[in-house]
Amino acid sequence: MTIRVLLVDDQDMVRAALRAVLDRREDLTVVGEAADGERAVEAAVRLRPDVVVMDVRMPGVNGVEATGRLLADWPDDAGPAPRVLVLTTFDLDEYVHAALRAGASGFLLKNSPAEEFAQAVRVVAAGEAMLAPSVTRRLIGVFTALPAGRAAAGPGAGAGAAAGDGAGRPSGRGRLDLLTERELDVLLLVARGHSNQRIATELGLTQANVKSRVNRILVRLGLENRVQAAILAHEAGLLTG
Template structure:
């Protein structure tokens, strides 16, 4: 489902998605309230969500969509936030509200499609550079979590968490640690369970909040 208050933008995203044989747009919504209502009817797997919309904004809609499963599908949709990062101060809150990741609105079509497929598979879509800027900009506003949370992790799980927070894929982590991707996936699942986290997005936020990972600055940033 594509959610944006601009009809032209919705049509553009829908055209890109519907051109793919394995993807189909089941609904379009012009605001958060309509998105929540339609999601209960059509049960989308993934929702492309704008943040700034009149009426119910994308942040509120994301929280509602991820909080309770749809009756027909039995599982809440995955929300992929589409944003113009420099203007949207709500992206950090959207991730905390349950979004599975975000992309910039000027992303290439192939990046958008890859993001949808990644999120649909149950992973998180995080652009490392933008993630660092995001955390750097909003970490001071977040309540500090209990550092004792990390004591439940093994040294290897803690190492994997650090690499996840840096934006690395399972394959990249496997190469770095000299193990199989299956082993990395097992470590990720284990640390998510121990920390009571839903996915890699929440793991990344927690790692930054605890100081396990730090934003790396570049000249551009």
């Protein structure tokens, strides 16, 4: 099955380079491009890609706002919403924090190797988060140290509420009481950036069983994706005992 990708970046040369990387892979194809967030949302609804590769800093509607609009307002009759893979020049960019809150499935640095970029698209398309332990753990650590209002909205962004901001919904470690002991084990490994395959190996489960447990965790915690689950685990202090 070919993964359909929409590229969003305000620089023509960047889009051309990304297209060249993806179009060389038999399982990946670029179905469209957009130069700003507003056009990205329009193109996504029209083209219905599997993955949107979204730049952060763009004129007009930036990548954070576009991610929030795209995922929050996706038409009910348009099928599943695309996964969003955020691109950034800086690994500690506050706009990325807000984009993850808005429901993006992961992020990648623009200077990442070509094969890593292609693999990130595959991972996101498969429903997993791009949680590289070496970078994402540091990003989440910085993110959780930010003031709540600043973390939830980001500079100039209007997208996404914090993971524990739902009305009447417990936050922090109290929300983890909704999970079984085994689900907590799975959540811990998700927060550490492990793939379903690695989680299955470490816990002696099948990949299908891990996928089912991750989906159940997201439903019980009222989250959209694994990135938000990882952020919640960090906020709740799960990694520190």
